[in-house]
Amino acid sequence: MVEQREVDLRVHLGSVELATPIVTASGTSGYSLEYADLADFRAIGAFFTKSITLEPRQGNPPPRTVETRAGLLNSIGLANVGLEVFLKEKVPQFQRIPSPIFVNVAGRTIDEYTKLAGRLDEVEQISGLELNISCPNVKEGGITFGTDARQVSKIVSAVKKVVKRCLLVVKLSPNVTDILEPAKAAVEAGADCLSLVNTFTSLAIDIEKQRPVLANVTGGLSGPAIKPIALYMVHRIYTQLCKKANVPIIGMGGVQFGSDAIEFLLAGATAVAVGTALFVEPNTPAILAEYIKKYLADRGLTSPTEIAGKLQLPA
Ligand SMILES: Cc1cc2nc3c(=O)[nH]c(=O)nc-3n(C[C@H](O)[C@H](O)[C@H](O)COP(=O)(O)O)c2cc1C
Numbered sequence: 241m242v243e244q245r246e247v248d249l250r251v252h253l254g255s256v257e258l259a260t261p262i263v264t265a266s267g268t269s270g271y272s273l274e275y276a277d278l279a280d281f282r283a284i285g286a287f288f289t290k291s292i293t294l295e296p297r298q299g300n301p302p303p304r305t306v307e308t309r310a311g312l313l314n315s316i317g318l319a320n321v322g323l324e325v326f327l328k329e330k331v332p333q334f335q336r337i338p339s340p341i342f343v344n345v346a347g348r349t350i351d352e353y354t355k356l357a358g359r360l361d362e363v364e365q366i367s368g369l370e371l372n373i374s375c376p377n378v379k380e381g382g383i384t385f386g387t388d389a390r391q392v393s394k395i396v397s398a399v400k401k402v403v404k405r406c407l408l409v410v411k412l413s414p415n416v417t418d419i420l421e422p423a424k425a426a427v428e429a430g431a432d433c434l435s436l437v438n439t440f441t442s443l444a445i446d447i448e449k450q451r452p453v454l455a456n457v458t459g460g461l462s463g464p465a466i467k468p469i470a471l472y473m474v475h476r477i478y479t480q481l482c483k484k485a486n487v488p489i490i491g492m493g494g495v496q497f498g499s500d501a502i503e504f505l506l507a508g509a510t511a512v513a514v515g516t517a518l519f520v521e522p523n524t525p526a527i528l529a530e531y532i533k534k535y536l537a538d539r540g541l542t543s544p545t546e547i548a549g550k551l552q553l554p555a
Contacts, residue, residue, distance in 0.1 A: 243540050244537045244538075244540065245537070245540065245541075245542050247536045247537050247541070247542050247543070248542055249261065249529060249532065249533060249543075250543075251543075251548075252488070252510075253368070253407060253409075253432075253433050253488050253490070254407045254432045254433060254488065256286070256340050256368060256407050258285030258286050258339075259282065259284075259285055260282075260283050260284070260285045260525070260529040260532070261505065261509075261511045261512055261532065262284060262285055262501065262512055262513075262514060262525040262528050262532075263284065263285045263286040263511050263512070263513045263514075263525075264284060264286075264514060264518065264525070265288060265492050265513040265514060265515030265516075266288040266289065266291060266370060266372065266411070266513075266515075267290040267316065267515070268290075268514075268515040268518050268519070269287070269288075269290075269518055269522075270289075270290060271289050271321075271326070272287055272289065272330070272333055272334055272336070272341070273336065275287075275518075275522065276333075276336045276337060278522035278523065279524075279526065280523060280525070281337065281338050282526075283525040283526035283529035283530075284339045284525045285339065286340045286368070286511070287337050287339045287341050287342070288342045288343075289330075289342070289344055290320055291318045291320060291344045291346040292320050292321075292322070292323060292326050292343055292344065292345055292346070292360075293320055293322060293323070293347060293356070294323050294352045294355055294356055295322045295323075296321050296322030296325065297317070297318050297320055298319055299316050299317035299318060299319025299320075300315045300316065300317030300319075300454075300455060300456040301455040302455060303454055303455055304317065304454060304455065304456065304459070305459075306444050306459070308442075308461065308465065309465070310463060310464045310465035311461050311464055311465035311494070311516065312462050312463045312516045313442050313444050313454065313459040313460065314439070314459050314460055314462070315454045315455070315456035315458065315459035315460070317456065318346050323355075323356055323359060323360075326343075327359070327363070331363055331365060331366075334365045334366075335365075340367035340368070341365060341367055342367060342369065342407075343360050343366050343369055343370070344370040344371075344372050344411070345360065345369055345372065346371075350394060350395050350398050353371065353395055353398065353399050354399055354401075357369055357371075357402050357403050357406075358402035360406070361403045361405050361406045366406060367406065367407060368407035368408070368433075369399075369403060369407070369408055369409065370409040370411050370435060371395070371399060371408070371409065371410045372411050373385040373386040373392060373410065373411065373413070374386035374415075374437075374438035386411075386412060386413035386415075386438075387422065388422075389421040389422050389424070389425040390425070392410070392422045392425040392426050392429070393426075393428065394429075395429075396408075396410055396429035396430055396431055397429040397430060400430035400431075408430065408431055408432045408433070409432065409433040409434070409435050409490065410431040410433075410434055411435040411436065411438055412426070412435070412436040412437060412438065412473075412477075413437070414436065414437035414439075414440055414469065414470070419437075419473045419476065419477060420476060420477060420480055420481060423477045423481055424481055427481060427482070427485050431487065432487070432488075433487060433488045433489070433490065434477060434482065434487060434488075434490070435489070435490035435492065435513065436470070436473055436477065436489065436492070436493075437469075437473055437474075437492065438460065439459075439461055439462045439466070440460060440461040441459075441460060441461075442458065442459060442460065442461040443457070443458050444459070462493070462494070462515055462516045463494050463516040463517075464494040467493055467494030467495070467503075470492065470493025470504075471491070471503055471504060471507050473493075474491040474504060474507045474508055475508055475551065477489060477508070478507060478508020478509070479508065479549075483508065483549060488510035489508055489509045489510060489511075490509060490510070490511045491504035491505075491507065491508070491509030491511070491513070492512065492513035492515060494516070495512055495513070495514050495515075495517060495528070496516075496517040496520070496524065497531070498527065498528050498530070498532060499531070500512075500528075501531065501532055502531070502532065502535055502547070505548050506547055506548075506549070506551040507549075507551055508549040509548065510544075510545075510548055512528070514528065532544060
C-alpha cells in the first residue's frame with residue numbers, strides 16, 4: 241500500500257504563487273464579480289479576466305455563441321468596457337477575489353498593447369498580464385499578431401519594456417502550422433510564461449437558412465473537441481522549448497474533468513485553465529483540485545510539480 245502524505249497543491253508561475261494549479265480561462269468568467277459567488281476560490285490558483293482593450297468595444301453582433309457537438313463556438317469579438325472604466329469600476333471589485341488576478345489585454349496595434357500594459361502594471365492588485373495576441377474573432381490585430389513570429393517578437397519585446405512588476409504571460413494561437421515558432425519568439429522576447437491554447441477558428445452552418453449560424457460568420461472553437469490538439473501543443477512546447485528555458489506553461493483547451501487536468505500536467509503544464517466547462521459547472525475548479533489531490537495522494541506524491549512534464553515516452 242502506498243503511504244499517503246499531506247498533499248500541497250501550491251505551484252509557482254514565476255514569482256506568483258498559486259494555491260492550486262487550476263486557473264480560470266480568460267473570457268469565461270467576466271471581470272470577476274460575475275463569478276465571485278459561483279465558485280470556491282480556495283481552489284482557484286488565479287483568476288483571469290476577459291480581454292480588456294484601450295477603448296470600449298461592443299463586440300460582434302449576435303448570435304455570437306453556438307453549441308457544437310463537443311464544444312462551443314464563440315465570436316464575442318472582445319466586447320469589454322475599455323481600460324478607463326475597467327480601472328474605475330472593475331479593479332475595485334477585485335477585493336472580493338482572494339486569488340491572484342491576471343488581466344488579459346488585447347489591442348489592434350503594438351502601441352495599444354504597450355499603453356494598456358503600462359497602465360495596468362501600475363495597479364497593485366494585479367499580479368500578471370496575459371497578452372491575448374491570439375483572438376480569432378476580431379478583424380484587425382488579434383490573430384495576425386499571434387500567427388506571425390516576427391510580430392510576436394515585436395509586440396512582446398515592446399510590452400516587456402513597460403512591464404516592471406507584473407508577470408508577463410503570452411497567450412498563443414493554435415491557428416498556425418507550427419505553434420513552436422510563435423512560442424520561441426515570445427520566450428526570446430521576454431515572456432515569463434506561456435498560455436495555450438486560444439480557440440480554433442471554425443464555422444457552423446444553419447442548413448435551413450443556408451447561412452452561417454454566427455453573425456460574424458466564423459468563431460473560435462473551445463471545449464472537449466479541442467482537448468487532444470491542445471494537449472499535443474502543450475507537450476510540443478514543453479519538450480521543445482519551455483523545459484529547457486524554464487518557462488512555465490498554462491495549459492488549456494477542453495478541460496472539464498480531473499483527469500483532463502492531470503493529462504495537461506503530465507504533458508508539461510505547470511497550471512491548467514478551465515473555460516468552457518465553467519458554463520456547465522461554475523465550481524469546476526474545486527472538483528478538479530480535489531481530483532488532483534487524490535490522484536497525488538494515491539501515488540504517495542505531495543505536489544503537482546512531481547507529475548508536471550512527467551509523460552513517459554517510448555524509448
Ligand atoms: C465565451 C468565450 C469567451 C472567450 N473570451 C476570451 C477573451 O476575452 N480573451 C482570451 O484570451 N480568450 C478568450 N477565450 C478563450 C479561452 O480563454 C480559452 O483559451 C479557450 O476557450 C480554450 O479553453 P476551454 O476549452 O477550456 O474553453 C474565450 C472563450 C470562450 C468560450
